[in-house]
Amino acid sequence: MTIAIEGSEEPEENPVSRIIKVTPDIAGTFLSRNSVNRRLDVGRVRALAEAILRGEWKLTHQGIAFDKDGVLIDGQHRLHAIIEANTPVEMFVFNGLSNDIFPVLDTGRSRSAADTLLSTGAKYRTLLSATIRHVLLFKMIPNDPWSGARAYVSNDRILAAYNEDKDRYGEAVSIGRELSKHLFASQTAVAVGYFVTTEVAPAAELDEWISGLKSGASLDPGDARLALREVPKETPRRSSSKRRMGMRDQVAIYIKAWNAWVEPEKAGELRLRRLGKREKMPLPVEVKFER
Known part of the structure; x- marks a missing residue:
């Protein structure tokens, strides 16, 4: 569709757009015309392929673009995702764009997950989006690094997860902000730890767990809550090392303390420290009856 602007002259040749169902074969053909795209x-x-397979693909203005010489100048990641998912999707295909626009493609600020949550009206969106992302990583790749290509989580998936369980995520963020004041861990790590333990514990038990962590009052020396409160004192800090404890380690320590509190008879000598090289992420122990 061409929109005429008063007082301007239309170029001799306008770009043309149309919606096409791009199959894996068509995607391969389009990619064969790729010569100037980024690595x-x-x-x-x-991540895009997984979104397609989950049925989360949506038709937007972002599609595939060719310049006047028929060279692919935008959309290579979407095309590769279609091939990897082996699933056709509809998207806009633009033809006849100016040959000199490639340097300005995708130079705007990317929409963050916190931006995506703006429409929900939720508070503390940066913390909320980080919490949701790491809860999803805990469920998807608990024993792999939570950084790098494999740890990518789409904004759509974060928004969908929030909409499915918004009350518990909101509560986790609130607990994370408050409880992190008393612990070594970040607000995000505490929120994630709280969220995953709420799935296996009744509210009354969680109240006892949280109140003990907040106050530390009248806790026995062997209480796992006291041990968790004292992690900073027991974690050696090398003045020459500026490496921060990773999110997986922080969440793991929180869960280890939880498990030792739920099943003190199995805790043995509790050691709250970073995950070992081959050590797996602990899973929260379920509270099956009133302690």
Whole structure:
């Protein structure tokens, strides 16, 4: 569609757009016309492919673009994702764009997950989006690094997860902000730890757990809550090392303390420290009856 602007002259040849169902074969054909695109981000391709397979693909203005010479100048990640997912999707295909626009493609600020949550009216969106992302990583790749290409989580998936369980995520963020004042861990790590333990514990038990962590009052020396409160004192800090404890380690320590509190008879000598090289992420122990 061409929109005429008063007082301006239309160019001799306008770009043309149309909606096409791009199959894996068509995607391969389009990619054969690729000569100037950026280096492929495998993680982004995988994330887009997984979104397609989950049925989360949506038709937007972002599609595939060719210049006047028929060279692909935008959309290579979407095309590779279609091939990897082996699933056709509808998208806009633009033809006849100016040959000199490639340097200005995708130079705007990317929409963050916190931006995506803006429409929900939720508070503390940056913390909320980080919490949701790491809860999803805990469920998807608990024993792999939570950084790099494999750890990419799409904004759509974060928004969908929030809409499915918004009350518990909101509560986790609130607890994370408050409880992190008393612990070594970040607000995000505490929120994630709280969220995943709420799935296996009745509210009354969680209240006892949280109140003990907040006050530390009248806790026995062997109480796991006291041990968790004292992690900073027991964690050696090398003045020459500026490496921060990673999110997986922080969440793991929180869960280890939880498990030792739920099943003190199995805790043995509790050691709250970073995950070992081959150590797996602990899973929260379920509270099956009133303690």
